[in-house]
Amino acid sequence: MNPFEKYSAEMTNNMLDLTVLEGSYLPEIFPHREREIDLMAKTLSSVFHNSRPSNLLIYGKTGTGKTSTTTYVTKMLKEKDPEGIEIFHVNCQVYDSPYSILVEISNALTQIDEDKIPGLGWPMDRIYSELLKRMNRSRRFMVVVLDEIDKIIKKNGPDALYVILKLSDDSTVTRTSFIGITNDTGFLESLDARVRSRLNQESIMFPPYNASELRDILTLRISNIAMSKPIDDSALNLCAAIGAQEHGDARKALELMRIAIEVSIRDGTKKVTDKEVYRARDKFEMDVMREAIATLPPQSKMVLLSAVVTQEMDSSMMFTGEIFENYKSICRELGFAQLSSRRVSDILTELEDFGLLTTSKKSQGRYGRTRFIRVAGNYFDVKRYLVEDKDLEKFRGTFLGKQARIDTTGPSDSLPYEKIDEKIRDIWDATTLE
Ligand SMILES: Nc1ncnc2c1ncn2[C@@H]1O[C@H](COP(=O)(O)OP(=O)(O)O)[C@@H](O)[C@H]1O
Numbered sequence: 001m002n003p004f005e006k007y008s009a010e011m012t013n014n015m016l017d018l019t020v021l022e023g024s025y026l027p028e029i030f031p032h033r034e035r036e037i038d039l040m041a042k043t044l045s046s047v048f049h050n051s052r053p054s055n056l057l058i059y060g061k062t063g064t065g066k067t068s069t070t071t072y073v074t075k076m077l078k079e080k081d082p083e084g085i086e087i088f089h090v091n092c093q094v095y096d097s098p099y100s101i102l103v104e105i106s107n108a109l110t111q112i113d114e115d116k117i118p119g120l121g122w123p124m125d126r127i128y129s130e131l132l133k134r135m136n137r138s139r140r141f142m143v144v145v146l147d148e149i150d151k152i153i154k155k156n157g158p159d160a161l162y163v164i165l166k167l168s169d170d171s172t173v174t175r176t177s178f179i180g181i182t183n184d185t186g187f188l189e190s191l192d193a194r195v196r197s198r199l200n201q202e203s204i205m206f207p208p209y210n211a212s213e214l215r216d217i218l219t220l221r222i223s224n225i226a227m228s229k230p231i232d233d234s235a236l237n238l239c240a241a242i243g244a245q246e247h248g249d250a251r252k253a254l255e256l257m258r259i260a261i262e263v264s265i266r267d268g269t270k271k272v273t274d275k276e277v278y279r280a281r282d283k284f285e286m287d288v289m290r291e292a293i294a295t296l297p298p299q300s301k302m303v304l305l306s307a308v309v310t311q312e313m314d315s316s317m318m319f320t321g322e323i324f325e326n327y328k329s330i331c332r333e334l335g336f337a338q339l340s341s342r343r344v345s346d347i348l349t350e351l352e353d354f355g356l357l358t359t360s361k362k363s364q365g366r367y368g369r370t371r372f373i374r375v376a377g378n379y380f381d382v383k384r385y386l387v388e389d390k391d392l393e394k395f396r397g398t399f400l401g402k403q404a405r406i407d408t409t410g411p412s413d414s415l416p417y418e419k420i421d422e423k424i425r426d427i428w429d430a431t432t433l434e
C-alpha cells in the first residue's frame with residue numbers, strides 16, 4: 001500500500017470540510033447579528049420604494065462580522081431584484097486610491113474588453129464622466145461597499161473620499177449609495193465635515209462578541225462539518241473565551257478551532273481537546289508575529305533586531321540608548337545607512353504599536369523615568385523570523401560591543417527547524433498546560 005494513502009484520505013476528508021471554518025466561507029445565518037442585519041436591510045429597502053438608500057457607515061473591531069454580514073445582506077438585496085440592482089464590493093486595502101476605485105467600478109460595468117479603462121494615464125475627470133455615462137445606461141440602483149474605507153484616507157488624505165462620494169449626487173439615472181466599513185473608530189473624526197455628513201447619513205456599530213455569543217457562532221459552524229472526530233465542549237468554550245478576550249473576535253475563534261482540528265488530525269489524537277486549542281493558539285500567534293515581522297520596512301527590522309540582540313546580551317539594559325548603540329553596529333555590519341536616534345526612538349514606538357515590543361516606564365536614578373523595553377513573545381523566535389530576511393540573514397554580531405557577540409551558532413542554527421519546533425512546543429506545553 002502506498003504509505004501516503006492513509007494520510008491523504010484522512011486529511012482530504014477532514015480538510016475539505018474545514019473550509020466551513022475559513023474566513024472566505026459565507027454563512028447564511030449570523031447568530032447575534034439579527035439587529036444589525038435588520039438595520040442594514042431597513043436602510044437599503046428604500047430601493048423598493050424607488051428612492052435612493054442613505055449612505056451607511058458600519059464600524060466595529062475586527063472579526064465582529066462587518067464584512068460578512070454586509071456581503072450577505074447585499075447579496076440578498078440583489079437576489080430580490082437582480083435586474084434593478086448592482087452591487088460592488090471594493091476592498092480598499094487593495095484598491096486604495098480614488099482613481100483605482102473609479103476605474104474598477106467603470107470596468108465592472110462593461111463586458112467589452114476595448115472599453116476597459118487602463119489602470120494608469122486617464123485624467124480623473126475623464127474617468128469620472130465616463131463612469132457616470134456607463135452608470136446611467138445600466139441599472140436603477142447601485143450599492144458600492146467600500147470595505148476598510150479608512151485606508152483610502154490614510155493613503156490619500158482627507159479629500160480622497162469626496163470625489164468618490166460625489167457619485168451619489170451626480171448619478172441621477174442610476175442612483176448610488178455607499179456602505180463604508182471600518183475598524184478604525186477614530187476615522188470619522190479625521191474626515192472633513194462635508195465628507196463626514198455625506199458618508200455618515202446612517203451608521204451601525206458592531207459590538208464585540210462575548211464568549212457565549214462566540215460559542216453559539218462556533219457551534220453553528222461546526223454543525224456543518226461532517227467530522228469524524230469529536231470536539232470537547234471545553235475545547236469549544238476555550239476557543240470562544242480566547243476570541244472574546246481578543247476584542248470579541250469571531251475570526252480568531254474560528255481560526256483557532258480550525259487549526260486545533262488540523263493539529264488533532266496531524267497528531268492523530270482521538271478528539272479535539274483543550275490541548276489542541278492551546279497548540280493552535282501558539283501556532284496562530286507565531287504565524288501572526290512572523291507575518292508582522294516579514295512586512296516591516298528594512299530599518300524597522302534592524303531596530304527590532306537590535307532590541308532582540310540587546311535583550312539577549314543583557315536583558316537589564318533594554319533602554320533606547322543601548323538599543324540605538326547596537327542598532328548602529330548592526331547597520332555598520334550589514335551596510336545600511338544609519339537613522340538618527342530620534343528616528344530610531346520613533347520606530348521603537350511603532351514596533352510597540354504593532355505589538356512586537358512592550359515598554360514600561362522605569363525609574364533610573366538621576367536620569368529620571370525612562371522607557372524600559374521588552375521584545376514581545378519569545379525573542380528567540382523573533383530573531384529566527386528576522387534573519388529569514390535576505391538582508392538580515394548575514395548578520396553575525398561582529399561589531400557588537402562587550403562580551404556580546406550574538407550567538408548565531410546557538411540552537412537556531414545547529415538544530416533543524418522541526419527540532420526547534422519540538423523544543424519550543426515542550427516549553428509551551430509546560431507553561432500553558434498546567
Ligand atoms: N454572527 C456571526 N455568525 C457566523 N459567523 C460570523 C459571525 N460574525 C462573524 N462571523 C465570521 O467571522 C469571521 C470574521 O468576520 P468578518 O465579517 O470578516 O469580520 P470583520 O469584517 O468585522 O473583521 C468570518 O469568517 C465570518 O463568517
Ligand SMILES: [Mg+2]
Nearest residue numbers: 066067068147
Ligand atoms: Mg472586514
